[in-house]
Amino acid sequence: MSPFHQVEASRAGQSALGILMPPGPRTLVILRPRALDWDLVPLRPDGEPGQPMQFWEVDREQGSRLVPELHRGLKEWAQGGLGRVEPVPAPGGAGYHVRIGVGGFVLLTCNRIPGVPYQPAVFEKVRDALAAAEHIAAILCPDRNTPQEIYFNVNNFRK
Numbered sequence: 001m002s003p004f005h006q007v008e009a010s011r012a013g014q015s016a017l018g019i020l021m022p023p024g025p026r027t028l029v030i031l032r033p034r035a036l037d038w039d040l041v042p043l044r045p046d047g048e049p050g051q052p053m054q055f056w057e058v059d060r061e062q063g064s065r066l067v068p069e070l071h072r073g074l075k076e077w078a079q080g081g082l083g084r085v086e087p088v089p090a091p092g093g094a095g096y097h098v099r100i101g102v103g104g105f106v107l108l109t110c111n112r113i114p115g116v117p118y119q120p121a122v123f124e125k126v127r128d129a130l131a132a133a134e135h136i137a138a139i140l141c142p143d144r145n146t147p148q149e150i151y152f153n154v155n156n157f158r159k
Contacts, residue, residue, distance in 0.1 A: 077141050
Protein backbone atom coordinates (compact mmCIF):
# COMPACT_ATOMS: atom_id res chain seq x y z
CA MET A 1 0.00 0.00 0.00
CA SER A 2 1.27 3.45 -0.90
CA PRO A 3 2.10 5.82 1.96
CA PHE A 4 0.75 8.69 -0.19
CA HIS A 5 -2.72 9.91 0.71
CA GLN A 6 -4.24 12.32 -1.77
CA VAL A 7 -5.88 15.41 -0.33
CA GLU A 8 -7.40 18.54 -1.82
CA ALA A 9 -4.83 21.32 -2.24
CA SER A 10 -6.87 23.61 0.01
CA ARG A 11 -6.79 20.99 2.81
CA ALA A 12 -3.14 19.98 2.47
CA GLY A 13 -1.05 20.45 5.59
CA GLN A 14 2.37 22.03 6.01
CA SER A 15 4.11 18.68 5.51
CA ALA A 16 2.25 17.86 2.27
CA LEU A 17 3.91 17.19 -1.07
CA GLY A 18 2.41 18.99 -4.04
CA ILE A 19 2.61 18.26 -7.73
CA LEU A 20 2.05 21.62 -9.39
CA MET A 21 1.68 22.93 -12.90
CA PRO A 22 1.61 26.75 -12.97
CA PRO A 23 -0.61 28.46 -15.54
CA GLY A 24 0.64 29.51 -18.95
CA PRO A 25 1.06 28.04 -22.41
CA ARG A 26 4.59 26.86 -21.49
CA THR A 27 5.01 25.64 -17.94
CA LEU A 28 6.88 23.34 -15.57
CA VAL A 29 5.70 20.35 -13.58
CA ILE A 30 6.98 21.01 -10.07
CA LEU A 31 7.28 18.94 -6.91
CA ARG A 32 6.74 21.13 -3.86
CA PRO A 33 7.54 19.70 -0.43
CA ARG A 34 5.77 22.34 1.65
CA ALA A 35 7.83 21.64 4.78
CA LEU A 36 11.04 22.56 2.97
CA ASP A 37 12.34 25.78 1.41
CA TRP A 38 12.85 24.29 -2.05
CA ASP A 39 10.88 23.21 -5.07
CA LEU A 40 12.04 20.30 -7.21
CA VAL A 41 12.11 21.19 -10.89
CA PRO A 42 12.55 18.65 -13.72
CA LEU A 43 15.49 18.91 -16.08
CA ARG A 44 15.07 18.37 -19.80
CA PRO A 45 15.44 14.67 -20.61
CA ASP A 46 17.22 15.45 -23.86
CA GLY A 47 19.97 17.56 -22.32
CA GLU A 48 23.37 17.27 -23.94
CA PRO A 49 26.33 16.13 -21.82
CA GLY A 50 28.57 19.07 -21.04
CA GLN A 51 25.82 21.61 -21.76
CA PRO A 52 24.24 23.75 -19.05
CA MET A 53 21.28 22.15 -17.32
CA GLN A 54 17.91 23.34 -18.62
CA PHE A 55 14.59 23.10 -16.88
CA TRP A 56 11.99 21.07 -18.74
CA GLU A 57 9.32 23.47 -19.95
CA VAL A 58 6.29 21.79 -21.52
CA ASP A 59 2.99 22.81 -23.02
CA ARG A 60 -0.13 22.22 -20.93
CA GLU A 61 -1.11 19.06 -22.79
CA GLN A 62 2.27 17.42 -22.22
CA GLY A 63 2.29 18.65 -18.61
CA SER A 64 -1.10 17.00 -18.06
CA ARG A 65 0.44 13.69 -19.11
CA LEU A 66 3.57 14.17 -17.00
CA VAL A 67 1.75 14.88 -13.71
CA PRO A 68 0.33 11.34 -13.33
CA GLU A 69 3.61 9.87 -14.59
CA LEU A 70 5.52 11.69 -11.85
CA HIS A 71 2.94 10.60 -9.28
CA ARG A 72 3.27 6.98 -10.43
CA GLY A 73 7.07 7.22 -10.14
CA LEU A 74 6.78 8.46 -6.55
CA LYS A 75 4.39 5.64 -5.60
CA GLU A 76 6.65 3.01 -7.19
CA TRP A 77 9.71 4.37 -5.40
CA ALA A 78 7.88 4.32 -2.06
CA GLN A 79 6.98 0.67 -2.71
CA GLY A 80 10.59 -0.37 -3.30
CA GLY A 81 11.15 0.88 -6.84
CA LEU A 82 13.99 2.99 -8.11
CA GLY A 83 14.60 6.50 -6.90
CA ARG A 84 17.46 8.54 -5.53
CA VAL A 85 18.37 11.86 -3.99
CA GLU A 86 22.04 12.81 -4.16
CA PRO A 87 24.38 15.74 -3.87
CA VAL A 88 26.31 16.53 -7.05
CA PRO A 89 29.06 19.08 -7.61
CA ALA A 90 27.73 22.37 -8.95
CA PRO A 91 29.12 23.52 -12.30
CA GLY A 92 32.44 25.25 -11.87
CA GLY A 93 33.05 23.53 -8.54
CA ALA A 94 31.23 26.22 -6.55
CA GLY A 95 29.35 24.11 -4.00
CA TYR A 96 26.82 21.34 -4.52
CA HIS A 97 23.37 20.83 -5.98
CA VAL A 98 20.88 18.20 -4.89
CA ARG A 99 19.58 16.05 -7.75
CA ILE A 100 16.59 13.74 -7.57
CA GLY A 101 15.73 10.76 -9.78
CA VAL A 102 12.10 9.57 -9.79
CA GLY A 103 10.91 7.24 -12.53
CA GLY A 104 12.02 8.79 -15.81
CA PHE A 105 12.47 12.24 -14.25
CA VAL A 106 15.60 13.99 -13.09
CA LEU A 107 14.83 16.99 -10.90
CA LEU A 108 16.98 19.66 -9.34
CA THR A 109 16.43 21.34 -5.99
CA CYS A 110 15.69 25.03 -6.53
CA ASN A 111 15.21 27.93 -4.17
CA ARG A 112 11.56 28.90 -3.78
CA ILE A 113 11.49 32.69 -4.02
CA PRO A 114 8.14 34.18 -5.12
CA GLY A 115 8.40 36.23 -8.30
CA VAL A 116 11.95 35.07 -9.08
CA PRO A 117 12.70 32.52 -11.83
CA TYR A 118 13.94 29.18 -10.54
CA GLN A 119 17.65 28.83 -9.92
CA PRO A 120 19.35 25.70 -8.60
CA ALA A 121 19.94 25.77 -4.86
CA VAL A 122 23.66 25.82 -4.13
CA PHE A 123 24.93 24.26 -0.90
CA GLU A 124 28.40 25.39 0.07
CA LYS A 125 29.39 22.18 1.84
CA VAL A 126 28.66 18.60 0.93
CA ARG A 127 27.32 17.95 4.43
CA ASP A 128 24.68 20.65 3.86
CA ALA A 129 23.70 19.06 0.54
CA LEU A 130 23.55 15.63 2.21
CA ALA A 131 21.29 16.99 4.96
CA ALA A 132 18.98 18.55 2.35
CA ALA A 133 18.97 15.26 0.41
CA GLU A 134 17.91 13.35 3.54
CA HIS A 135 15.02 15.74 4.20
CA ILE A 136 13.87 15.55 0.59
CA ALA A 137 14.13 11.74 0.45
CA ALA A 138 12.03 11.39 3.61
CA ILE A 139 9.17 13.24 1.90
CA LEU A 140 9.49 11.73 -1.59
CA CYS A 141 9.98 8.17 -0.37
CA PRO A 142 8.29 7.96 3.03
CA ASP A 143 8.38 4.90 5.20
CA ARG A 144 5.38 2.68 4.50
CA ASN A 145 4.13 3.34 8.03
CA THR A 146 4.41 7.12 7.64
CA PRO A 147 1.46 8.61 5.78
CA GLN A 148 2.43 11.39 3.38
CA GLU A 149 -0.17 13.83 2.11
CA ILE A 150 0.04 14.57 -1.60
CA TYR A 151 -1.99 17.12 -3.51
CA PHE A 152 -2.27 18.25 -7.10
CA ASN A 153 -2.56 21.84 -8.20
CA VAL A 154 -2.63 22.00 -11.97
CA ASN A 155 -5.42 24.54 -12.52
CA ASN A 156 -5.58 27.00 -9.63
CA PHE A 157 -1.94 27.64 -8.82
CA ARG A 158 -1.28 29.23 -5.45
CA LYS A 159 1.61 29.24 -3.05
